[in-house]
Structures are given as C-alpha cells and as structure tokens.
Amino acid sequence: MILRLSLKTAFVQDRVRSALVSTANEQLNAQLSIEKLSGDLWKDITLSQIILTQGDDTIAQIDSVHTTYNIWALLGGKIDVTNLSIYQPSLNLRQDTEGWNVNQLVAESSDTTESAMMPFRISKFVLDNGAVSVESDSLSLGSSYEIRKMNIASSIGYDGKIFELDLRDFSLNVTENDLDQSLDVQASASAKNRKLTLEKLVLATGQSVIEASGYTNMADTTLQLGVASTPVYWSDIAGIIEEYPVRENVDVTFSVRGNPEQFDLGLFMEGEGIRSFEMNSRVVWQSELIVERVTTSAKLIDLETLLANTTYPRLQNLDLTFNGQANIFDLSKTAGKLSFSAADIESSPYGLQKLSAKGKIEDQSLALTVEAVEGQQRMAVDLSARDIWSEQPLLKGNVLGENINPGYWMQDTTYGGNLAFNLTFEGRNWYPQKEPWDYTLSMPKGTILGHNITDTEVNGLIGSNDFTADGAMNFHDGRIELATSLQEITTTPSYEYRLKTEELDLGTLLEGENFSTSLNGLITGKGTGFDPASMQLRSTVEVDSSIINGEKVDTIFADFSIRDSVVTVDSARLQSGISDGVFNVRLNMLDPYKVENELFLDLVLKDLSSLAPLANADELQAEGDIMGTLSPYENNGLRFLGKLDIHDIAYDSLFIADRAQGSVDINVGDTLFYLTDLNLQEPVFSGIRLQNLSLKTKGDYRDGIAKGQYDFQFTSSTEGRIEQSGTYHVATDSIRIKTSELNLISDYRTLTLEESFELRYQNDSLRMDTLRISSGDGSFLEVGLPIISTDEQRGFVKGNDLNTAVIQSSLLGETFFEGMLSGQFNIDRRGTDLQATGDMVLSEINFEGADFDSLTISADIAEERMEGALSLEG
Numbered sequence: 001m002i003l004r005l006s007l008k009t010a011f012v013q014d015r016v017r018s019a020l021v022s023t024a025n026e027q028l029n030a031q032l033s034i035e036k037l038s039g040d041l042w043k044d045i046t047l048s049q050i051i052l053t054q055g056d057d058t059i060a061q062i063d064s065v066h067t068t069y070n071i072w073a074l075l076g077g078k079i080d081v082t083n084l085s086i087y088q089p090s091l092n093l094r095q096d097t098e099g100w101n102v103n104q105l106v107a108e109s110s111d112t113t114e115s116a117m118m119p120f121r122i123s124k125f126v127l128d129n130g131a132v133s134v135e136s137d138s139l140s141l142g143s144s145y146e147i148r149k150m151n152i153a154s155s156i157g158y159d160g161k162i163f164e165l166d167l168r169d170f171s172l173n174v175t176e177n178d179l180d181q182s183l184d185v186q187a188s189a190s191a192k193n194r195k196l197t198l199e200k201l202v203l204a205t206g207q208s209v210i211e212a213s214g215y216t217n218m219a220d221t222t223l224q225l226g227v228a229s230t231p232v233y234w235s236d237i238a239g240i241i242e243e244y245p246v247r248e249n250v251d252v253t254f255s256v257r258g259n260p261e262q263f264d265l266g267l268f269m270e271g272e273g274i275r276s277f278e279m280n281s282r283v284v285w286q287s288e289l290i291v292e293r294v295t296t297s298a299k300l301i302d303l304e305t306l307l308a309n310t311t312y313p314r315l316q317n318l319d320l321t322f323n324g325q326a327n328i329f330d331l332s333k334t335a336g337k338l339s340f341s342a343a344d345i346e347s348s349p350y351g352l353q354k355l356s357a358k359g360k361i362e363d364q365s366l367a368l369t370v371e372a373v374e375g376q377q378r379m380a381v382d383l384s385a386r387d388i389w390s391e392q393p394l395l396k397g398n399v400l401g402e403n404i405n406p407g408y409w410m411q412d413t414t415y416g417g418n419l420a421f422n423l424t425f426e427g428r429n430w431y432p433q434k435e436p437w438d439y440t441l442s443m444p445k446g447t448i449l450g451h452n453i454t455d456t457e458v459n460g461l462i463g464s465n466d467f468t469a470d471g472a473m474n475f476h477d478g479r480i481e482l483a484t485s486l487q488e489i490t491t492t493p494s495y496e497y498r499l500k501t502e503e504l505d506l507g508t509l510l511e512g513e514n515f516s517t518s519l520n521g522l523i524t525g526k527g528t529g530f531d532p533a534s535m536q537l538r539s540t541v542e543v544d545s546s547i548i549n550g551e552k553v554d555t556i557f558a559d560f561s562i563r564d565s566v567v568t569v570d571s572a573r574l575q576s577g578i579s580d581g582v583f584n585v586r587l588n589m590l591d592p593y594k595v596e597n598e599l600f601l602d603l604v605l606k607d608l609s610s611l612a613p614l615a616n617a618d619e620l621q622a623e624g625d626i627m628g629t630l631s632p633y634e635n636n637g638l639r640f641l642g643k644l645d646i647h648d649i650a651y652d653s654l655f656i657a658d659r660a661q662g663s664v665d666i667n668v669g670d671t672l673f674y675l676t677d678l679n680l681q682e683p684v685f686s687g688i689r690l691q692n693l694s695l696k697t698k699g700d701y702r703d704g705i706a707k708g709q710y711d712f713q714f715t716s717s718t719e720g721r722i723e724q725s726g727t728y729h730v731a732t733d734s735i736r737i738k739t740s741e742l743n744l745i746s747d748y749r750t751l752t753l754e755e756s757f758e759l760r761y762q763n764d765s766l767r768m769d770t771l772r773i774s775s776g777d778g779s780f781l782e783v784g785l786p787i788i789s790t791d792e793q794r795g796f797v798k799g800n801d802l803n804t805a806v807i808q809s810s811l812l813g814e815t816f817f818e819g820m821l822s823g824q825f826n827i828d829r830r831g832t833d834l835q836a837t838g839d840m841v842l843s844e845i846n847f848e849g850a851d852f853d854s855l856t857i858s859a860d861i862a863e864e865r866m867e868g869a870l871s872l873e874g
Helices: 002-006 010-027 071-076 609-615 804-812
Strands: 031-038 044-054 057-069 079-096 120-135 144-158 163-176 181-192 195-204 209-217 222-229 250-259 262-271 274-285 289-302 314-327 335-347 350-362 365-374 377-386 394-404 417-428 437-448 451-462 466-475 478-487 494-504 517-528 536-548 551-563 566-576 579-588 598-605 620-633 637-651 655-668 672-681 692-702 705-715 720-730 734-746 750-753 757-762 765-774 780-788 792-803 818-830 833-847 850-862 865-873
Touching: 010 031, 071 079, 517 551, 609 620, 734 765, 804 818
Parallel strands: 079 120
Antiparallel strands: 031 044, 044 057, 057 079, 120 144, 144 163, 163 181, 181 195, 195 209, 209 222, 222 250, 250 262, 262 274, 274 289, 289 314, 314 335, 335 350, 350 365, 365 377, 377 394, 394 417, 417 437, 437 451, 451 466, 466 478, 478 494, 494 517, 517 536, 536 551, 551 566, 566 579, 579 598, 598 620, 620 637, 637 655, 655 672, 672 692, 692 705, 705 720, 720 734, 734 750, 734 757, 750 765, 757 765, 765 780, 780 792, 792 818, 818 833, 833 850, 850 865
16 A cells, blocks of 8 residues: 555655666766656656757657556556546757768667557546757758647557557648748548548648548459549649749549459549649559559540740640550550540640540550541541550551641741642651651642642652752742752761752742742752861752743853862853853852952853843843942952943933942941942933933941942033032932032033032931032022921022023033023922912023023912912013
C-alpha cells in the first residue's frame, strides 16, 4: 500500500522524471529536458514542457503529454493505453550542407539484436494543434514550409499479426512561405481485417476543393478510388508549377475501379475552354502492364482560352479510340486498332473543317490513313510501315492533295491558286536520315499566281546529308527542266545543277502588260561549299535563238566563277536587236571595298521599242552608248562613274530629245555624294519644245536629306539665253531652292537678278520671295508669290520694257511675235473671294509681218464680277 501511495508523491515523480531524462540523453546526440512530471503513476502520467535542443537550436518542443494506461496488461505481454494526448507539439527541421539536423539525432547502439514488436492498443490518440517548420534549399517546390493546426484523433492497435487503424479525424494547414500559398488537409480512414477504407480526403485552398474516397480489400484484391474537384483553381498552384500554362479553372474527376490485376481508369474534365472531356481506359497488370482499351471524347477543347495563348488551336467533337493491347513495358508486342476524328479545328489564321485518322498495328507493322478537309481543299495521307519498333523501320507513304490553295496557307491572296498533286515516298527511319528516302512528286495540272502549270514531274532522293531532284514542268506554253544534286550537306557540301528553258514566256508574270518572251536558255553549274571564304563555283548562263516581245535575241552569255571568296564574270555579252553590250565583274565577297573590285558595263542601245510595255509606254526609243564603272573609293566607299551619249530619244509624248549627253559621278559611303552634268538638245516636255538645256548639280544625300548646288541654262541660237544658279535643300517634308544668280541675256540688253530669292514648299504651301531682274536702262521684271495653297493664292507680276522675243526664243526656241511688254498683274484669292487687277501694254509689235504701235489690256475682278478693256493702235 505504501508503494502504491508513493507513486503519487512529488519525490517519486521527480526521480522518475530524472531517470527518463538521463536515459534518453544517453541515447541521443541532443539534450532533452522535462520541466515537470505529475499524475498517479499507477494509471496515468503527465509530462509538461518537454524540450529537445541541439546546441543553440531547439529541435522539438511539446507543451504537455498526458496518457492513461492499464498497467496489469503488461503481465500479459501487451501494452494497453486507454488515452494518449499530445498538446501543442512543434518540430523544426533544417537542412544545410551537412544534412538534416535530425539525421544524427539518435546515437549509434552497439546492440544490433532485433526484437519482435510487442502487441499494443491505443484506444484514443489525440494530437492537438501541432506545428512543423521545414527549411531546405534542395526542396523542389520551395525552400520554406510551415505546417500548422495539425490535429489527429484516432485509435490504433497491433495484435502481433495485423494492424488496425481508425483515423477519425486528421487535419492540418500547409503554407509555402516563398509563394505565400496555403493548403488545408482533412482526412479520415480505417484499416481492419485486411480492408483499407479511405472515407474522406479533402484538399482545399481559398478557392479550390479536391475530394477523394475509396477502399481496397487485400483479401480479394479489389480496389476503388474516386477523386473530384469543385473546381481546381489553377491560380492556386501556378506559383508552384511555374511552367504549367493553364489559366482557367477546371472541374476534374478521377476514378479507379477494379483490382490490381485488372482495373479501369477514368478522367472527366469540365470548365472554361474544355467541355465534356472524358477519358476511360482499361489496364491489365499481371506479369506485364497492358492497356487494352482507351476512349477519349470531348465536345470542345479550346486551348487558346484554357492556356491563354492565341497560338494554340481550338477543336470540337473530339473522338479517339484504341482497342487492342499496348504493352507498356514492351511496346513491340503492341497490337490493335486506332481511330481519331475532330471537327472545326481552328488555329489562327488557319482552320480545318475535319481531321480524321484510322490506323492498325499488327505484327510490328503499322497502317495509317489521315484525311484533312477545309472547304474544297482536301489532303489524304496513306502510310504503311514495317519493323516499327526497330531502329530502322521501313516506311512507304502517299500524300494526295486536291484543290489546294497556296494563297490560303501563305495567307497572301497574291499566291492564290488551285493545285492537285500526288507525292509518294519510301525509305528507312521515321524521317530521312543518313539513308535517304526516294520520292516522286507529280502534278498533272494546277494554277498559282494566276499561271497555269501542267505536267509537273519531279523525283529524287532526300536525306539528312543528300538531296537530288530531277524533273520538268510546263509553264503556260513553255517548258522548264531541272536537274540538281547536293551531297555532304552537314560537312562540306558539293552540288551540281542544270536548268533548261524552252520557249519560256516571262511576260505572263507581268500582269496586265502586253509583253511576251520566248526564251531558250541553259544554266549549269558545279561547286562546293556555301561559306564565301571556302566556296568554289563555276557556272554559265546561255540564251540563244530567243525573242523578247517580237525582237530577236541572238546571244546572252555569261561565264562566272567563285574562288577564294572572289566572284569573277569575264566578258558577259549581249547581242540582240534591242542592244549589244559587255559586262565584267570582279568582287571580293568578304571585302567589298578591296581596291581590285570593279564592275564595268558598256551598252549600245539600238531599238528599245520592244521594251515599251515594261515602261508603261506606247513609244520608247533611244540609240547610243551608255558606259559605267563601279569601284571601291576611299574610306570604305563605292564610286560610280558613268557616261551617256544617246540620240533620237522618245518616251511617248512626255519627253522627246534630239540628243542627250552627260556624265555622273556618285560616291557611296556614310554620305552619298554626287556630281552630274547633263545636256539636252531641243527637249520636248509634254508637247512643249524648249531650247537646249544644260543642267549641272553637285551635292550630297544623308538621313533623308539632299542638299547641294545647281546651275542650268536655256540657250537659243538666235535670240539669247537664260542662266540660273543657286542652292537647294530637299527633305521628306519640305523643299527649299535659293537662287543667287539669274540672267536674261540678249543682244539687245541683259536683265540681272538684283537680290537672291528663295522658293519654299512646306505644309502643302508654296512661297517665293520677290524676284527682281533689271537692266541699267529701266527695264525690269518683278515676280512675287507670298503664298500658294489650297485655300489661298496671292501673287503679283510687274514688268517694264521687257523684250518678249528673247523670252520666247530662249525657252521655246521660236519667236511667235515681237514686242516690248510693260505693266502689272495682281491676284488675291482667299477661300471663295477672288480679287484680281491687271494693266498690260505691249508696244513696238510685229506679228507675222504686221506692225502695230501698241496693244493695251486692262482687267478687274471683284465680287464675282469681271470688267476689262482692250485697245489696239496701228
């Protein structure tokens, strides 16, 4: 009795506490402390303020542990705990370069003897408000976690053979500190008589709830599991699964039913961007894992919405089935039938009304047919393969296209057409590799870019390292033949090509132009490499016995080569009724400014009338010489020197000249510099014949601005000339021309510019300073244009004793009448209001042999009325 009562005393309780602490610390690489032990040790015990430390770190801490037990059960070799309650436990887990802080918590024991587990039963186990803190840089989903509000209510037992568990309540909250993501977990389960039942498992965030339940019976190996979400909010897990692109919330249901030897898997999804998606499969797992059946269907899969990416497709009425046996561990044993169909497939900017496929796998062989339809366009693929699980399967395929519109697939109506073709191929591997495939492309007829292409036939080989093509096609009434080969593509490529044309009409490429050709030509070449530094190529271009818009072409010949990065064209020549010429080139592709580089052209124009349609003209004519040289210039520039001397020039009635002579000197670098000198004899512009014109310019062009000097003359052989010079500045939004010299010269007198003036065009308005030229005897001409625009026009002209014969002869090359002109004219128009006045006197008149003293004209326009007077005195 005394012993029984002593178990309640503080003295005995403290001795037991000390013994527990001492024994534990002997077996731990840490320090355990228990502040207080209380209770009737015969049937219950309470431990308070339990702390486990390691150095300065607290690894674990428990507010209190309370347990009640039946001590007599120990006599029967069994532990019987009626109640075990743990209050506010906390655990701190840390990982550093040396590992987890609990790895070496328990000291190694020299006793390696294994003892059997004693039967036990805990009728009531409670864990209240537990917490765990985890920190590690090696965790895949974050470096810091907090588990809070951990609560467990259960019972557990072991009778020496089997365990029994009744998890009445389990709940906790997990927070990932870096992502500020929180997850609540609740569960209840039981295990008894070899049957495990998951009564409830709930995973919840602030928006998502996922529930699961199921059971398994070890006695008959049955299994059933169901998982459902309402819904899964992808924003809850986007921070964890960083690469997962889903942006919409989806309801998901997952199910497993059957036993380990045969079970069915089910998946159902519903949400924005995915409607009625259902996948079911049957799996057999005996000695091997085999999928016997898969069915997938969906009313709508809109990946553009679901994944928030406009590049992804959208489809409706998906149906996919597989029936057979697919051995997951040995695919070579797979056999079965496959079918697929989908409608209204859209992937901006393309679409397919229907896509379907049927296939069969048997005896390591595959037979597959695919059909795609969009409007009238249809493409069908037939594919067969043998030894499909080997390293080099044998493939045979046929692709048939009907009513294919290239403009639709290139999204450019310019390339609109209608093609029908048949492509066959055969070879080893799933795509062309070292062993090339044979291919044949045939297209009996088709149109593209509005042009007819018929009898096309191309065949050859295609591989990762080799390519050949040999074929021909009819282009309208002409024919094109091509033969080419390319070897060692991945190392040092070598190639040959041969292109031949017969009666080829390039005029059909010029829409709306009355232009035709009949070209008979041959282009051949042979070379190695594509890198300019190592490339070597020899090629020739020959055209003979051809016609360009009715004009005969005798010969076009060019022989060019590339070697040591230098392109050379020696004496390329042209002989035809249009022109004759020679063309030479030497160009270093790696150094375009090398001093030896040069391009030379010498062209003799003969008859350009056949080229008139290309210039959109009814008449085009010129005869003479054009010669030019392009070569490197200082400071990494290029210089073009050109000369021309042509005669009998005509471009419809817009421009006609007896002769044009001149030169041009252009330096191209960071800034373009130019110098031109052009002389036109008796030019005619739009039917107006002018006197001989001489124009010289010198300037530069950079950043969209041209500026420089100009000097031109109109010269008459009988009456005199007009001289003008100055500067100009031309930009994208404005033009400024400043005249510093202007002379009207005749045998009678000379009118000279008194002060420089400027003409400006900007903002759709033209303005000119006052122009005044005069002689020392009182004769003058004065012109001013304050503004000329759409809404306003103001200007004036004043003159005294002007010789009209000189002006006519200098500009027009002919004098229609003679006389001395004096007077003035003013105009002022603003909106719809027009005012104009004028008084002009022409004296000493001679017109077709008749002499008159004077002709007087006066006019006045105001308030939409005009008054005037005219008098002639003989």
